[in-house]
Amino acid sequence: MNSYHDGFHWGRALSAALIASMAWSATAADVDAEAMRASQKDGSEWLSYGRTWAEQRFSPLTQINDKSVADLGLAWFIDLDNTRGLEATPLYSDGVLYTSLSWSRVMAVDASSGEILWSFDPKVNKAKGRHACCDAVNRGVALWKGKVYVGTLDGRLIALDAKTGKQVWSQQTTDNSLPYTITAAPRVVKGMVMIGNGGAEFGVRGYFSAYDAETGKMHWRFYTVPADPAKPVEHPELAEAAKTWSKDTDWSLGGGGTAWDAMAYDPELDLLYVGTGNGSPWNREIRSPGGGDNLFLSSILAIRPDTGRLVWHYQVNPGDTWDFTATQQITLADIDIDGKQRQVLMQAPKNGFFYVLDRATGELISAEKFGKVTWAERIDLATGRPVEVAGARYEKEPILMWPSPFGAHNWHPMSFNPQTGLVYIPYQEVPGTYSNEGKGYAPRKAFNTGSGSSEITELPREYATGALIAWDPVKQKAAWRVEHPNHWNGGTLTTAGNLVFQGTAAGQFVAYTADAGEPLWTFDGQTGIIAGPMTYRHKGEQYVALMAGWGGSAALFGGDAAVATGSRNVSRMLVFKLGAENRLPTLAEPPETERVPEPVVASKEHLENGKNLYSQYCAVCHGAGGIGGGVIADLRHSSAEVRTAWEAIVLHGAYQSKGMAGFSDSLNQEQAQQILDYIRHREYATWMEAMDAGNKD
Known part of the structure; x- marks a missing residue:
C-alpha cells in the first residue's frame, strides 16, 4: 500500500486521532526491563534509541541480507509537514512505529501500512528556536510500560499514552528563562526516565536528571560542572570538580558541560553511562582564566542509576577549548583484547580519537586517531591525557586545525557488528580555525563561543568531506573506508545479514557489505539524510525504516559546504521491504531568483x-x-x-x-x-x- 500523505498537517491528524485509535486493535507498547533484555537476541522490535541499552545499533535479523538486498524496495512513505531537520530513529513495538519530528512533535504509525494512528504537538513556542544551536530537531522518543516519552525543545519531559497519544504527565526540567534546550531521545532505566539538555553555546550549566516513569517525579539530578562556591554544593562530586577550575572563574557564564545526547546502560554492572559536552564558553581563557581541567566537561561518566552518584569518570578533553564534546554515541560491547574478553565502552567523539575503555573501571585500554587530527599527537595511555601540539590552544595566534567544531564524528549514530567486530562510523573531515582575536563574549544573547572560530565558508567547499569508516576497535585501525564528497552524512545501522546501511548528505540511502564495504543497493531519498536507520520484523517480514530530512547544524550553518551537497529539506518517513515497488513522486524544481542585485553603497x-x-x-x-x-x-x-x-x-x-x-x-x-x-x-x-x-x- 502506498501511504503517500500529500501535505500532511498536524491539525487534521489530531482531529482524526480518535477515529484511528478506535480502529486500531493492536496492543499498545508495553516495554519493560524483561522486554529490553529479550530484545538483545530477538531483533523483531526496536525498543530504545540504539535498539538496546548497549546502543550497538546491531540487528540480528537476516531476511534482508547481502544476497537479497538487491530486491529491497520502498514499501511506503509519508510526506511530512516538516521544514526542519529530521534526526530521530523510530522505535517499533507491537506493530507500531513511534517517532519524533522537529519542534518535538511525536507520531505513531502503523508499521505495515504507514497509516498515522495518532500525533502529538507539544506546541513549543517557536521563539525558542533562537536558543537551539543546531536546528529545532529531536532525535527520538522512549518507550516504557505503555507510555511514550519525549523531551521538548523548551525543556519539558512529557509522557504520552502509547495507544492514544494523549498526555499523561509533563515536567519542566529546565529553567525556561535560561537558554536550555532538549533535542536528545530520553532513555529509560529501572523505571526512571533519563534526560539531559543542551545550550552550552548560550551560557548554561549542564546537568542530567532521572524522573519516575510512572509519575514524573524527579528522583535525582547530577550537575556536570560546579557553581558559585559561595552557594551550597548540590552533590559531593562537585567539591572535587571545583578544584579543577580557576579561582577566577566567572560562574555567571554557566560553565557548560551539557549532556545533550549520549547515554548507555549495563544492567549487569548496573551502571549508566553519560557523555558530557563543551564548556560555556568554548574558550577556556574566558571560562576559566589560568587553566584547569574543568571537570566534568567533555567527559564520560559512570553513574549508579538508583542514586545518581558517580562511580568513575574519564575526561576525553581536559580543559576543552575547541567544542570537542564527549556527547557522541557511547557503545557497549564484550570483545577479545590480547586473548582476554573485556567489557568495554567505545566512543568516537568529536576530537578524532577512537577510545576503548573498561566500562567497569573507566581504565583507558586504547585510543587512536580514526581520521585527520592535527591538534594532538596522540593519547598518552599512562595518563589518559592527549599530547597536544604547540599552539593548539590558540593563546598567541589563530590556528587552522582538524577537526573543527563539527567534529570528526558528531551525533550521527555509529553502529557495532559483533559478527564482523567492526564499528561503522559516519566520519567527517572538516577543518576549523580558532582565535582569541576580535570576539567579545555575550552569554545568553547569541551564539557566541568566545573562540573566534571562523566561518566554514572561508574555506573551499572541497575541504568539507566525509566517509563511512569500518573501524576495528581491537587493532585500532580502519578495516575499510568509503569516501563521501560531503560531510554531515547520516547515521549507520548494521545487521546479521552482513549489511551496513547509511544515508548521505546528498540524499542517497545505501546498503554496503559489513565485512568489505561493497555497495550493494542504493535508493534516491531526494533530500539530505542525517538520521540513523532502524529495522524491525512485522508479520514475518523484515522492514528498514528511516527519517529523511536535511537539517542540523551543518545544514544551517555550513554555508557553501552545505550548498555543495545539493540538498534541500523534503521531510519524509521512508520504509522498505523486499519485493516492494513503490516510488517517490518527482520533485518540482525550486523557483529561481530572477532579481538582479545592486551594489551596496556603504563604508x-x-x-x-x-x-x-x-x-x-x-x-x-x-x-x-x-x-x-x-x-x-x-x-x-x-x-x-x-x-x-x-x-x-x-x-x-x-x-x-x-x-x-x-x-x-x-x-x-x-x-x-x-x-x-x-x-x-x-x-x-x-x-x-x-x-x-x-x-x-
Missing part, C-alpha cells in the same frame, strides 16, 4: 559590523557567509516584502511563529540595518561571482 566599517553581527546572531540558522544551506531561508534571496518588514522581523519578532524570534534585547535599528546591508552585499558579491564564472565558460 567598509559598516559592512564589517554587519558581517560580525550576522555571524553572531544570524549565521547559526541562515548560513555562514550569508549562504543558506537548503533548510532555512537564504537571506540573500529574501523577498522585497521581507526586506521592507526587516525591522519588524529582526527586532520585534514578526516571524516568531515561523521560528524567527525578535532580537530587540540585543540589537538596535542601526545594527539591524548593518546586517541587512551585509546580506545585500553578499547577494551582490555572489551574483557577480556567478556572472564571472558564466563569462569564463
Whole structure:
C-alpha cells in the first residue's frame, strides 16, 4: 500500500486521532526491563534509541541480507509537514512505529501500512528556536510500560499514552528563562526516565536528571560542572570538580558541560553511562582564566542509576577549548583484547580519537586517531591525557586545525557488528580555525563561543568531506573506508545479514557489505539524510525504516559546504521491504531568483559590523557567509516584502511563529540595518561571482 500523505498537517491528524485509535486493535507498547533484555537476541522490535541499552545499533535479523538486498524496495512513505531537520530513529513495538519530528512533535504509525494512528504537538513556542544551536530537531522518543516519552525543545519531559497519544504527565526540567534546550531521545532505566539538555553555546550549566516513569517525579539530578562556591554544593562530586577550575572563574557564564545526547546502560554492572559536552564558553581563557581541567566537561561518566552518584569518570578533553564534546554515541560491547574478553565502552567523539575503555573501571585500554587530527599527537595511555601540539590552544595566534567544531564524528549514530567486530562510523573531515582575536563574549544573547572560530565558508567547499569508516576497535585501525564528497552524512545501522546501511548528505540511502564495504543497493531519498536507520520484523517480514530530512547544524550553518551537497529539506518517513515497488513522486524544481542585485553603497566599517553581527546572531540558522544551506531561508534571496518588514522581523519578532524570534534585547535599528546591508552585499558579491564564472565558460 502506498501511504503517500500529500501535505500532511498536524491539525487534521489530531482531529482524526480518535477515529484511528478506535480502529486500531493492536496492543499498545508495553516495554519493560524483561522486554529490553529479550530484545538483545530477538531483533523483531526496536525498543530504545540504539535498539538496546548497549546502543550497538546491531540487528540480528537476516531476511534482508547481502544476497537479497538487491530486491529491497520502498514499501511506503509519508510526506511530512516538516521544514526542519529530521534526526530521530523510530522505535517499533507491537506493530507500531513511534517517532519524533522537529519542534518535538511525536507520531505513531502503523508499521505495515504507514497509516498515522495518532500525533502529538507539544506546541513549543517557536521563539525558542533562537536558543537551539543546531536546528529545532529531536532525535527520538522512549518507550516504557505503555507510555511514550519525549523531551521538548523548551525543556519539558512529557509522557504520552502509547495507544492514544494523549498526555499523561509533563515536567519542566529546565529553567525556561535560561537558554536550555532538549533535542536528545530520553532513555529509560529501572523505571526512571533519563534526560539531559543542551545550550552550552548560550551560557548554561549542564546537568542530567532521572524522573519516575510512572509519575514524573524527579528522583535525582547530577550537575556536570560546579557553581558559585559561595552557594551550597548540590552533590559531593562537585567539591572535587571545583578544584579543577580557576579561582577566577566567572560562574555567571554557566560553565557548560551539557549532556545533550549520549547515554548507555549495563544492567549487569548496573551502571549508566553519560557523555558530557563543551564548556560555556568554548574558550577556556574566558571560562576559566589560568587553566584547569574543568571537570566534568567533555567527559564520560559512570553513574549508579538508583542514586545518581558517580562511580568513575574519564575526561576525553581536559580543559576543552575547541567544542570537542564527549556527547557522541557511547557503545557497549564484550570483545577479545590480547586473548582476554573485556567489557568495554567505545566512543568516537568529536576530537578524532577512537577510545576503548573498561566500562567497569573507566581504565583507558586504547585510543587512536580514526581520521585527520592535527591538534594532538596522540593519547598518552599512562595518563589518559592527549599530547597536544604547540599552539593548539590558540593563546598567541589563530590556528587552522582538524577537526573543527563539527567534529570528526558528531551525533550521527555509529553502529557495532559483533559478527564482523567492526564499528561503522559516519566520519567527517572538516577543518576549523580558532582565535582569541576580535570576539567579545555575550552569554545568553547569541551564539557566541568566545573562540573566534571562523566561518566554514572561508574555506573551499572541497575541504568539507566525509566517509563511512569500518573501524576495528581491537587493532585500532580502519578495516575499510568509503569516501563521501560531503560531510554531515547520516547515521549507520548494521545487521546479521552482513549489511551496513547509511544515508548521505546528498540524499542517497545505501546498503554496503559489513565485512568489505561493497555497495550493494542504493535508493534516491531526494533530500539530505542525517538520521540513523532502524529495522524491525512485522508479520514475518523484515522492514528498514528511516527519517529523511536535511537539517542540523551543518545544514544551517555550513554555508557553501552545505550548498555543495545539493540538498534541500523534503521531510519524509521512508520504509522498505523486499519485493516492494513503490516510488517517490518527482520533485518540482525550486523557483529561481530572477532579481538582479545592486551594489551596496556603504563604508567598509559598516559592512564589517554587519558581517560580525550576522555571524553572531544570524549565521547559526541562515548560513555562514550569508549562504543558506537548503533548510532555512537564504537571506540573500529574501523577498522585497521581507526586506521592507526587516525591522519588524529582526527586532520585534514578526516571524516568531515561523521560528524567527525578535532580537530587540540585543540589537538596535542601526545594527539591524548593518546586517541587512551585509546580506545585500553578499547577494551582490555572489551574483557577480556567478556572472564571472558564466563569462569564463
